Amino acid sequence: MYTDQPTMQDLFVQLGLDSSDEAIDNFIEKHRGMNDSRHIEEAPFWNDSQSEFLKSALEDDAEWAEVIDQLNVQLHQD
Numbered sequence: 001m002y003t004d005q006p007t008m009q010d011l012f013v014q015l016g017l018d019s020s021d022e023a024i025d026n027f028i029e030k031h032r033g034m035n036d037s038r039h040i041e042e043a044p045f046w047n048d049s050q051s052e053f054l055k056s057a058l059e060d061d062a063e064w065a066e067v068i069d070q071l072n073v074q075l076h077q078d
Helices: 008-014 021-031 048-059 065-076
Strands: none
Touching: 008 021, 008 065, 021 065, 048 065
């Protein structure tokens, strides 16, 4: 069982993405400016399993929800 609050790096590992600070910054820069009406799990850049993980974690208000919300805010900024 995961006992610590997951970090952004942990989330990127969970999603199967490069979790280096530079890669996370590049990912956010590349995908920022999402339409305000689009939920994070509906973004076209996720594969099916990534999207399902995000959706599930948010619906269950899982320990991942806080860091997913942080990523969501960053992706919706212009």
